Amino acid sequence: MQTALNASIEEQQPQTRRKRRLPISFMLGGLAILGAVIYLVIANTQATSVYYMTVPELRSCANCTTQAVRVAGVVQAGSVVNDDAHQLVRFTIADGGQSLQVAYSGIVPDIFRPGITVVVEGLYAGRGPFQAQTLLAKCPSKFQSATPGK
Amino acid sequence: MYFSTLGRISLILATGFAVLAIALSIAGALRQHPALVASAKRSVLAVTCFLLLAAASLIISFLIHDFGVSYVAQHSSLSMPWYFTASAFNGGQEGSLLFWALMLSIFSAIFIFTSKRAPTALVPYVMATLMAIEIFFLIMLTSVSNPFARLPVPPANGVGLNPLLMDTGMLVHPPMLLMGYMSFSIPFAFAVAAMITGQLGSEWLRAIRRWTLAAWTIQTTGLLLGAWWAYHVLGWGGYWGWDPVENAALLPWLTATAFLHSTMVQERRGMLKVWNLSLVILSFALSIFGTFEVRSGIISSVHSFAYSAVGGFFLAFLAIIIVFSIALFIFRLPRLRSEQEFDSPISREGSFLLNNFLLLGVTFATLWGTLFPLLSRAFTRQMQTVGPPFYKQVNGPILLVLLLAMGVGPLLAWRRTSTRALWRNLTLPALAAALCAAVLPLLGVRDIWANVAFAVCAFTAGAILYEVWRGVRVRHKHGEAYPIALFMLINRYRQRYGGYIVHLGLALLAVGVIGSQFFQTQKDAILKPGQSISLSGYQFIYFGNIDEKYPDVEIITSQLQIWHNGQLQQYIYPARQFYPNFGNQPASQISITTYNLIDFYVFLANWNGLSQATIRVFVNPLVTFVWIGGLLMLFGGLICWWPERRKRRKQTIPEESTILNEKDVPTMMPVLEWGARATARVAPILHDVQQPARQGRVAPRGRPGNISKEASS
Known part of the structure; x- marks a missing residue:
């Protein structure tokens, strides 16, 4: 008072x-x-805060085994392998001329398919697939026609 | 001739008339020539007509499937139902800008028809500002973002609209948000006019309060519809994801909310002038930022947008707005002195200030999070992002304090409040909070923060309901039945009780948010017919899939039964739809069933043939409150906004009383207590209603300078 x-x-x-x-x-x-x-x-x-990296940047990342990073890339055609028994999906994303294998366990977004841009978040040990904890698909909006890359 | 040609000609003519309107209104204002201002008004109406014509041409181009227009070909197809075809008009970038411009011109026309009520000196400058904004949009529509651009070879069919967006929620949600963004231009135009003319008293504030309320209500509707759409269509079990696009829509809403509160301080006490002007300008700048952000591609979002030249135009426009406003500000700073001083922090104005600080805190944190990728890249050369946890942990506590302040604030008097009276008024709400905090753990709420948050909601809702109850009780003593007393109370003091209804709605919405934030659970399972998932005492038994094929869509539906306590509750049918025109992109039909305020959100994630499905079930407690609270907020906003009947006002208020508009009475009650002279002018019942709320208030010392007019004269 x-x-x-x-x-x-x-x-x-x-x-x-x-x-x-x-x-x-x-x-x-x-x-x-x-x-x-x-x-x-x-x-x-x-x-x-989470580092948002391109695939080439991730290759030279020193502390990505302990700190989660986000990586964006285009899902490559023919790379998607579903393992329904474990709800696991493996695929390859590419960006800046380099590609990255990704393993993700969980339900994939509606629009997930080869050719779309996805953002994965998780840990990367430097070799082996990127262990994604989340998988986000870039959601098409009305402002853009449905064909990606346009 | 095509309709698109007509549209393009209309846009060019609209630009011409907008330039004319600016020239005429500024000339009229400088030479004080009413005839010129009247011509300017007619020019603005001409702009409105031509924009209506342009919009009609685009809609007709859609309806007659004129795929020669590139925009029509990209956003519609022959198989779309007519209402989606017509609504695709504002679906793309060019069309959404046309919609913005159209709405601005319609609001400008409404302003002109109601301009008799606005201070006369401001009117020409308001028109000039509105038309300057309009010209910016028209320049884009006639150059880089032309909705009427034609293709050399018209395709046989259009691309169509993304199936995720072919939803009735999508028919109304984007136009509402665009309208919300747009509607902040009118308060901004008034602010500019007030600064140019130097008429910085409280008249211009009164003139824009209803415009800001309208903008606020429209933006609230847009945000709620967006949340509703995300919840019912996207399938991730939530309604708000702190995505940059959502944040952009929230930012001007937050500053407008702050303004609606702080404007009362200026109206009553002539303080916070600089602050209020800043809030109006900030709201408009943020609404342009929101329109710009989603089109520029500068911020990475899960929503992706076409990158286009429009971004640069918007950035330049934003820079012009900010520089122009700051220049005007510096020019007028000497006239923006406070008429009075703050007395005590425990007062109504103190609580409004607290409310403003907190709302701006949320605005700052949200803007920071949205721009963080850009900031971090600029300063550390490495892009970093923050996600929903950031917003929850920063905005959560701030909003909780805000919610608490919302319960206490309305109980405080202007200038200062005696703590004894305050405690007396707070006893009941505090008891409600304590009861809530004590009972909830017994019902299974063990999380300490959830419990605290629920208790705060109980406190605030209790304080509001208690305040309303006291008002009703007084009227009841004067012989009105309770329901009639409640109705009359709200009807008579719309500003005050409309505000309470908004607050109550927000408290309910908070209950829903807390419930679904703290207690959401989720379970995924791959099921074969006969297998089931159990969650929160409910069992979901899977029976198989149904596959229906139509020419433009294929639908896979899973059939499930919900059982509870050995009883069949109902059948549910979560489904996926596939649109062959869109590379078989699926859209979801989510099944949401509510038992005991708990939403069971069932999503068909994947399937294999007719006898296997991956089912994801979210258990979302209390989400129903989000929608009820949201509706209540809209209702309250409408009540605040609803015009008074003119006739009655004339009867109640004698003509010499210039300061006592009836709508101002409720929040001016402390003022009325200054002198019996003022009190006697208003119907005696007003005094009775308000008296209990104020009794025990310490009589303020010093000169009774609450009424700005009396104080300054």
Whole structure:
């Protein structure tokens, strides 16, 4: 209640003296909120940000075994192998002249098929397939005709 | 002659009349020549007519399947039903820009028909600003993004529309969002006019409040429809994914919400002028940013968009808006001084300020997350992205505090509030929260944050309902039956109670979000006939697939039964549809059944012949509240917006009382208590209704300068 008291003391001062436009309590409150928001943003950016790499960049990635990365690429024709028993799907994506094998377990998006661009997120050990935890297909929007690459 | 030629001519003529309107209105304003302003108004109406003609030409081109028009060929086909064909008009980039321009011209026409109510000096500049925005869109429509461009050889059939988008939700959702983006131009135009003329009192704010409310309500509708569409069509079990495109639509909504609150502080107390102007400009800049972002391809999104030259135009336009607004701002800064000072943080204006800080915090965090890939690439040369966890962890806590503030804020008086009165008003809501926090663990809510969040919802809903109940009780004592008392209360103080309804809707929506965020479960299974999945006490037995083939679509439907406690509840049929024209891209028909507020979201993920299916079931508790809360918010927004009947206002308010418009009365109650003179002018019942809410309030010292007019005179 300190803040309220401060304000009333201020008001008892003569009217002729110009008061501060924003009392100290407001400034402190505002700064506290600003600080909290900035803290939340910075802390969570560090905690949740994921590298977004191209396939060639991933090849030279040093710490991708421990830190999740996102990679985008076009699903190659004839590369999709479904293993229904384990709900596993293997495919190859290509980008920038290089290709990458991907293994993903789970349900693939509706529009997943060779020729579309997908974004996979997961760990990469440097060799063997990229272990994708999520598989996102670029969702066609009304702003674009359905043929990809157009 | 083709209809597309007619459309193109209309667009060029519209551009001409828009330029004319700007010239006439500025000349009229400078020379104070009403006849010139009247001509400018007619020119604006001409722009509207020509844009209507252009839009009609495009729709007719679609309906007669004129595939010679490249845009028609790319966005429709002969097999599409007529309503999708007609709605494909605003489906592509060129058409969506035409729709934007059309809506802006229609809103400009509405502004002109209602311009008698707006401050006269502002009208020409508002028109000029609106037409300047219109010209930007018309330039694009006649150059880089021409919807009427013709192909040398018309194809026999068009490409058609993506099947994911052939959904009734899609008929209304994109136009709503575009309209929402567009509608922020009118408050912006008023802000520019106010800055140019220097008439920065509260008149222009009053003039734009209803426009901003309309923009807010339209944008809310667009966001809700988008969420509804994602939930019912996309099959990932959620309704909001923090995708850059969704964020872009949320950003102007957040700043407009902030503005709708802080504008009340300026109207009552003549403070926060710079802040309010900034919010109006920011909302418009963000709505242009949203329109731009989805078309520029600068931000990687799961939605992909055509990259085009339009992006550069938008960026240039955005830069012009920002530079122009800042220049005007600096020019007018001397006139933007506060008329009064803040007294105590525990006051209505303090709570509005808190609300604004929090909303801008969410805006900043969301914008940061959206732009983070660009920022990180610029500073570290390595692109990084943040996903839904970032937004949940940053925006979640901020929104929770906001929700809490929403419960306390309306109980505070202007200037300062006695803590004793505040505690008395807060006892009941606090009890509701405590009860909620105590009972929920017994019902299985063990997550501490979920419990806290639910308790906050209970607190806020309790505070709002208690406040409404007190109003109703007072009217009831005056002899009105409870339902009539409630109706009269809302009808009479639409601003205030409309606001409460929006708040209540948001609290319900929050309950739905918390429920589905914390307690969503999911299970996948590959089933053969007779096998089943069990989830949350419900059993889903699979019976096989049905395969139907039609000329333009093939539908695979799985048949399942839902059992609960040994009883058959119902049959469900999740399905996939295939459109051969789209490389057999499937679209889903998701089965959503709700028992006891729990959504069972059944999705046919894959199948093999007629006797095997991969079924994914999401259990989404409380999602129903998201839709109920959303509808309530729309309803509340409409109530706030709904015009007063003019006649009644004249009868109730004596003519000499310029400051006491009836709609301003509820939130001005503390003002009324300053003097019996003011109170006596308003129907006595007003006083009675409001009195209980305010009793125990410390009488403020100092001069009673709440009414800006009295204070400044």
